[in-house]
Amino acid sequence: MRARDEFFIGFFPIPPGLRPFLAAIAVALILLFAAAGWFAASTQAAPEEAGFRFDFGRQEVTGVLSLHPYPVIRVTEGSERLAAGRTVMLSGGGKFAPPQAAALDGRLVKAGGVILRRGDLDMLQIGGGDANLAAAEGEAPALSPPERLGRWRLEGEICDGKCAAGAMRPGRDLSHKACANLCITGGVPAVFVSAAPVEGAEFLLMAGPEGGPLPPEALAFTAAYVSVEGEIERVGDLLVFRIDPATLRAL
């Protein structure tokens, strides 16, 4: 049989004349897919390291819980990683606010959970049950009022604070948007990821114009690069961006 008549059939031994060719193709394909994978990965944004910090252990803090615009705790007695004076956003399991929080607005509470951290963004994921979020003994102390920082126009992205803090890799496009909107409508704090730091902060807790949750029309602009105007105030160490939804503009 002439070499040119050799024919590859998967379930028969490889014809000797085809072996170098098939070996070269196999190596080329491995290299090609490795290169394609590297190329696709190199085009993605590489945000700083973030995620659940189970290595910090369970954090238990005492503080005043506020549900406006989203659940946050203003820490009065801190833990190793969350010092007193901090204002920390809270989430429950999955894409929801901690369900125990609804009855505790404005009260002194003891909260326990695991930290999610990206840069200067911290979130405490509260475990289920009263052992993880319950009223503490004593009255809520008077806290410093919010410090007004003026009206700003910012460019950046509206995300949910949990995925942005590292529960998931920040994504792109439609699936990222659907994920963020599910989190935000589930009561997870919405954050504005600013293109450049504002008063030292890259992540701002978002609120509607009256200080409540984000208005529904803002959900059309999540997970896209936008420009928006609004009032910024500092609550503890957290900046709150009360947006004017009429000024939301896709970039």
Next chain:
Amino acid sequence: MMLSPAAAMSNRVARIVAVQTAALLMDLARLWLWAGAAVSVPFLLWGVGRVEPNARDSWAFRPLLIPGVLLIWPLVLWRWFLLETGRDDWAKRHLPPRRAHAFAALLLAVLIPLTIIAGLAIRQGPPAGAPVLLEAPE
């Protein structure tokens, strides 16, 4: 960073053109699918049984063909026409596509990477605008 009025206007025009192009593409896609739906009704009710003996008196599989007909309805119409009018020459049926395989393979080998690279190259990057204080606190 504030844009100059001319640059801002140019940005607005570019966005309007992009939105109108997207709307046009969506309208064309919708029209294409409606045409496919119009073809799929007579083809799946009558045509497929007339041109394919194995399909006669078989009904359960026909709804499964609807998505395919929606997409490739011109080809369905063309094949239906050939088979109905007896112009189909089954022996030659696959010859033209076979002749085109080499060219198509080369074309796809170039077009697919080009499309991916172009898509990545024109993808929107993060904004660079610095925060602007519009009104200082009272």
